[in-house]
Amino acid sequence: MCEVILKNVTKIFGKDNLVIDDVNLEIKDKEFFTIVGPSGCGKSTILNMIAGLEEVSSGAIIFDLKTVNDLPPARRDVAMVFQSYALYPHKNVFENIAFPLKIRKFPKAEVKERVKKTASVLGIQHLLSRKPKELSGGQRQRVALGRAIVRKPRVFLLDEPLSNLDAKLRVYMRAELKKLHKEIQTTMIYVTHDQAEAMTLSDRVAILFEGRIQQCDSPQMVYNFPANKVVAEFIGSPSMNFFEGELIREDDKTSVRFTGQDSFFMGGEKELELKEKEVFFGVRPEDVIISLEKKQGWFSGKIFAVEPLGNATYVDIEWNMERLKAEAEPEFHAEPDSPIYFTFKKEKIHLFDKREGKRLNFTSL
Amino acid sequence: MTKLFDHAKAPYLLILPSILVITAVAFYPILKAAYLSLFEINLKFNVNNFIGIANYFQLLQDNSFFNALLNTLYFVGVSLFFELILGLLIALVINQPLKGKGLVKAVILIPWAIPTVVSAKMWKWIFNYDYGILNYLLKFLHLISDNWNWLGSKTFAMNSAILAEIWKTTPFMVLLLFAGLQVIPEDLYKSAKVDGAGVWYRFWHITLPLLKPTLLVAVLFRALDAFRVFDVIFVLTGGGPADTTEVLSLYTYKQLFSLSNFGYGSALAVVTFVCVMVFSSLFIKLFGLSLETR
Numbered sequence: 310m311c312e313v314i315l316k317n318v319t320k321i322f323g324k325d326n327l328v329i330d331d332v333n334l335e336i337k338d339k340e341f342f343t344i345v346g347p348s349g350c351g352k353s354t355i356l357n358m359i360a361g362l363e364e365v366s367s368g369a370i371i372f373d374l375k376t377v378n379d380l381p382p383a384r385r386d387v388a389m390v391f392q393s394y395a396l397y398p399h400k401n402v403f404e405n406i407a408f409p410l411k412i413r414k415f416p417k418a419e420v421k422e423r424v425k426k427t428a429s430v431l432g433i434q435h436l437l438s439r440k441p442k443e444l445s446g447g448q449r450q451r452v453a454l455g456r457a458i459v460r461k462p463r464v465f466l467l468d469e470p471l472s473n474l475d476a477k478l479r480v481y482m483r484a485e486l487k488k489l490h491k492e493i494q495t496t497m498i499y500v501t502h503d504q505a506e507a508m509t510l511s512d513r514v515a516i517l518f519e520g521r522i523q524q525c526d527s528p529q530m531v532y533n534f535p536a537n538k539v540v541a542e543f544i545g546s547p548s549m550n551f552f553e554g555e556l557i558r559e560d561d562k563t564s565v566r567f568t569g570q571d572s573f574f575m576g577g578e579k580e581l582e583l584k585e586k587e588v589f590f591g592v593r594p595e596d597v598i599i600s601l602e603k604k605q606g607w608f609s610g611k612i613f614a615v616e617p618l619g620n621a622t623y624v625d626i627e628w629n630m631e632r633l634k635a636e637a638e639p640e641f642h643a644e645p646d647s648p649i650y651f652t653f654k655k656e657k658i659h660l661f662d663k664r665e666g667k668r669l670n671f672t673s674l
Numbered sequence: 675m676t677k678l679f680d681h682a683k684a685p686y687l688l689i690l691p692s693i694l695v696i697t698a699v700a701f702y703p704i705l706k707a708a709y710l711s712l713f714e715i716n717l718k719f720n721v722n723n724f725i726g727i728a729n730y731f732q733l734l735q736d737n738s739f740f741n742a743l744l745n746t747l748y749f750v751g752v753s754l755f756f757e758l759i760l761g762l763l764i765a766l767v768i769n770q771p772l773k774g775k776g777l778v779k780a781v782i783l784i785p786w787a788i789p790t791v792v793s794a795k796m797w798k799w800i801f802n803y804d805y806g807i808l809n810y811l812l813k814f815l816h817l818i819s820d821n822w823n824w825l826g827s828k829t830f831a832m833n834s835a836i837l838a839e840i841w842k843t844t845p846f847m848v849l850l851l852f853a854g855l856q857v858i859p860e861d862l863y864k865s866a867k868v869d870g871a872g873v874w875y876r877f878w879h880i881t882l883p884l885l886k887p888t889l890l891v892a893v894l895f896r897a898l899d900a901f902r903v904f905d906v907i908f909v910l911t912g913g914g915p916a917d918t919t920e921v922l923s924l925y926t927y928k929q930l931f932s933l934s935n936f937g938y939g940s941a942l943a944v945v946t947f948v949c950v951m952v953f954s955s956l957f958i959k960l961f962g963l964s965l966e967t968r
Binding site: 357361362382384387388389391393395397398399408409412413456460 | 879
């Protein structure tokens with residue numbers, strides 16, 4: 310049971326290296342909350358500050374309405390799982406999982422019982438006498454999780470826990486983590502650079518970039534309504550296509566004119582009350598409609614490459630010196646350099662102002 | 675063309691140079707010493723008789739030998755004990771993120787960089803009865819009222835030599851242990867902190883067990899080095915007063931080169947060699963110097 314609040318949290322390393330800039334987050338009790346961002350954006354620093362391993366330069370970290378800024382890690386009652394797993398190489402699995410209990414001087418019988426129970430939850434009861442080096446990556450991962458959950462802490466902090474696993478195991482453990490969260494019903498704060506992990510696991514996601522929270526919302530909202538260009542670029546794979554454009558108003562109609570002089574009709578005056586002129590026009594690959602036959606009003610380009618994935622095929626298109634990716638049917642087939650025609654799903658278009666990259670909201674026809 | 679590189683023989687051919695060098699500088703001298711130890715040789719009186727293992731029987735009845743052996747063991751034990759504790763303390767300190775750490779590291783290494791003979795000469799002055807700074811400082815601090823004869827007294831001579839040795843070789847210990855500390859992953863400490871482990875708990879349950887392989891290597895290195903101690907004692911006391919600082923190497927040296935007693939001296943050298951061999955193999959067997967805990 311724990312609600313975690315970060316209030317105007319700032320972290321400065323050294324004299325003037327601002328790594329975390331006025332971060333505000335409210336993480337609800339029992340929530341699976343993810344902080345996602347590219348490497349070096351400060352996400353691990355935030356986690357370390359919540360754990361108490363780093364001090365905050367200013368601002369407050371609040372657990373259940375109590376400020377914990379001055380509490381050492383031991384007294385915050387959090388558990389942390391590290392990317393490296395941080396298992397003690399000289400201790401076996403049992404001793405590793407029992408470590409936090411032994412520090413707290415739990416009676417031996419209870420230690421034994423709790424470790425056994427935890428191990429069976431994670432399916433590692435047969436490995437208790439092994440040393441970490443005798444375990445596979447996935448098993449080590451489970452031991453690290455076991456050491457965290459055995460204590461029944463108020464909050465779990467997970468720092469890129471799946472990043473050291475191979476791709477297949479990572480996807481598998483993702484589901485395990487989600488199920489584990491359901492079972493133990495405890496607040497989890499998860500840090501990753503992998504947007505897919507963030508999207509699949511979380512109740513809510515905060516996108517962190519250069520020490521600032523760019524957006525904090527549910528995965529669906531973040532995907533469908535990215536607050537700015539940074540978020541739009543980061544969330545979704547393959548990423549969104551962007552083109553520079555200019556908003557042109559003629560009579561009652563508003564369109565975006567691209568650098569190659571092609572333009573895309575957006576809607577009538579009433580729907581589009583935008584003051585900005587210079588914009589970034591964003592569209593996800595799945596919102597590009599393509600055809601090999603010429604169609605009235607569609608753009609024309611040239612196929613650069615075709616990437617069949619099995620469940621879908623991505624088509625790279627060259628268009629007026631720019632490149633865009635479109636998602637096509639799995640059966641789609643075409644030779645490079647052949648002409649291709651495409652348009653965009655109007656309701657799925659994102660506009661960002663060119664100066665600050667902020668989302669421009671509009672209702673299209 | 676005949677095959678110069680036969681694949682079966684090639685590996686032997688490739689290690690041949692090393693074998694030749696080791697034979698010339700290690701095996702030959704050892705075997706030669708063992709051979710010489712079977713003779714009674716005295717250059718002054720032109721004696722050169724094969725006497726079998728008589729030298730070794732003589733050695734067993736030689737009080738000077740046992741005195742030297744005990745002195746050596748005392749020297750090894752005491753110097754190693756303090757080097758280990760001091761070395762570990764300093765290594766732990768410089769492993770912390772402190773300002774000016776680089777400078778401290780460089781300064782700490784200075785004693786190690788000075789040749790032993792030079793530093794021993796320096797210590798000889800420090801310990802000097804009339805002009806030594808040690809007596810001066812102790813008197814200045816009112817810890818002693820009269821000058822003490824550090825190198826001339828049976829009680830202090832050996833301990834003074836040990837002090838000089840500790841000063842010189844602790845940096846080596848620091849360096850080894852510091853290297854050992856640096857390979858312990860930071861995440862282990864972070865994790866232990868979050869799990870509630872205090873400083874002591876982290877030291878006993880993480881640092882010490884993970885430093886064990888390094889500690890064992892360091893102890894072995896230093897023990898073997900100290901067992902063969904020569905220069906610091908030779909310069910400081912020359913074995914005196916009354917043989918209280920006579921160590922094995924010094925006694926062997928005296929037999930060999932002062933008394934030209936090559937047979938008996940060689941027997942002493944062989945015994946020293948065997949001691950070192952036995953000690954290191956026992957040590958490695960007992961503690962298993964594998965890096966298993968890594």
